[in-house]
Amino acid sequence: xxxxxxxxxxxxxxxxxxxxxxxxxxxxxxxxxxxxxxxxxxxxxxxxxxxxxxxxxxxxxxxxxxxxxxxxxxxxxxxxxxxxxxxxxxxxxxxxxxxxxxxxxxxxxxxxxxxxxxxxxxxxxxxxxxxxxxxxxxxxxxxxxxxxxxxxxxxxxxxxxxxxxxxxxxxxxxxxxxxxxxxxxxxxxxxxxx
Amino acid sequence: xxxxxxxxxxxxxxxxxxxxxxxxxxxxxxxxxxxxxxxxxxxxxxxxxxxxxxxxxxxxxxxxxxxxxxxxxxxxxxxxxxxxxxxxxxxxxxxxxxxxxxxxxxxxxxxxxxxxxxxxxxxxxxxxxxxxxxxxxxxxxxxxxxx
Numbered sequence: 001x002x003x004x005x006x007x008x009x010x011x012x013x014x015x016x017x018x019x020x021x022x023x024x025x026x027x028x029x030x031x032x033x034x035x036x037x038x039x040x041x042x043x044x045x046x047x048x049x050x051x052x053x054x055x056x057x058x059x060x061x062x063x064x065x066x067x068x069x070x071x072x073x074x075x076x077x078x079x080x081x082x083x084x085x086x087x088x089x090x091x092x093x094x095x096x097x098x099x100x101x102x103x104x105x106x107x108x109x110x111x112x113x114x115x116x117x118x119x120x121x122x123x124x125x126x127x128x129x130x131x132x133x134x135x136x137x138x139x140x141x142x143x144x145x146x147x148x149x150x151x152x153x154x155x156x157x158x159x160x161x162x163x164x165x166x167x168x169x170x171x172x173x174x175x176x177x178x179x180x181x182x183x184x185x186x187x188x189x190x191x192x193x194x
Numbered sequence: 195x196x197x198x199x200x201x202x203x204x205x206x207x208x209x210x211x212x213x214x215x216x217x218x219x220x221x222x223x224x225x226x227x228x229x230x231x232x233x234x235x236x237x238x239x240x241x242x243x244x245x246x247x248x249x250x251x252x253x254x255x256x257x258x259x260x261x262x263x264x265x266x267x268x269x270x271x272x273x274x275x276x277x278x279x280x281x282x283x284x285x286x287x288x289x290x291x292x293x294x295x296x297x298x299x300x301x302x303x304x305x306x307x308x309x310x311x312x313x314x315x316x317x318x319x320x321x322x323x324x325x326x327x328x329x330x331x332x333x334x335x336x337x338x339x340x341x
Contacts, residue, residue, distance in 0.1 A: 015256035015258040015284040015315065015316065016284055017256075017317060017319070017320060017323065017329075018252075018255065019319065019323060019324065019329060020254045020319070038340065044293070046291045046292050046297075046298050073253070073288060075253075075286075075292075078336065080332055080336030081336055084329065084333065085284075086337075087254045103252070103253065106252070107252070107321070107323070107324050110324075176341070179337055182337055186330055186337070187334075189324070190327065192325070194327050
């Protein structure tokens with residue numbers, strides 16, 4: 001055993017203060033891609049890859065080049081400063097995973113609902129849940145190959161979100177774009193409390 | 195912060211008392227189709243308990259090994275040892291579950307056990323922190339620094 005000082009032992013330091021943002025959306029919509037672009041650790045998954053039966057239900061066939069997906073949580077983290085650590089939890093936006101949402105959203109700074117403009121209805125359960133629980137959130141339309149199938153006002157209408165909920169476009173493969181979407185969420189969080 | 199990886203936290207593989215149960219390995223259907231799913235039932239790892247001693251552990255709760263935990267590392271076995279070795283660096287409960295390929299509920303039970311024995315300390319999310327302007331602004335500053 002080495003004798004290197006154990007930097008965070010009790011008395012010499014504390015674990016960081018965890019905060020979190022929840023990222024919700026349907027399968028194949030870009031949640032994991034978004035988290036992986038900005039996380040300082042490789043994206044981790046807590047539970048099992050989805051079974052073939054569920055994959056069929058989840059209609060991954062409609063989404064080009066999505067071959068694997070997982071149930072439960074994908075997550076990553078960002079060290080904000082010497083004390084605060086931000087966790088990003090990506091969760092499938094389906095009603096049948098709703099049992100996880102209360103745990104996840106409790107104490108969250110806010111939520112990012114990622115939608116694919118070709119499959120807007122997948123974003124509906126998450127929007128509905130966040131509205132009901134009062135979690136500050138933003139809808140982010142992932143621009144697959146820079147292509148937007150509908151204009152943003154149509155997206156707002158289809159998701160039935162009120163005018164004060166920001167709807168932004170972003171590219172889940174671009175780090176700066178993911179950062180800006182998260183900043184939009186935090187501006188909402190700030191607006192709620194100040 | 196040291197940049198070296200923490201002591202080995204790789205899962206040690208099937209528990210001998212499980213593998214030796216029938217003398218042969220009988221994988222469950224889930225284990226057979228997916229190498230990432232442990233064939234060991236969660237209640238075996240937790241000694242039959244389904245709920246942690248401290249039921250308030252959140253997925254993002256930070257877990258850190260204490261001096262006592264570090265000193266006891268060589269006396270610990272299996273998942274307990276893996277967790278104490280992993281958390282030499284602060285990790286979230288969800289990270290413990292993911293790295294050790296444990297169900298989230300199992301990770302909660304085991305972390306709570308190790309906190310009770312003094313081998314780990316935790317830091318819970320602060321109640322109301324998500325509604326504190328100062329915390330939100332710190333996170334905004336931290337994110338803006340990302341290029």
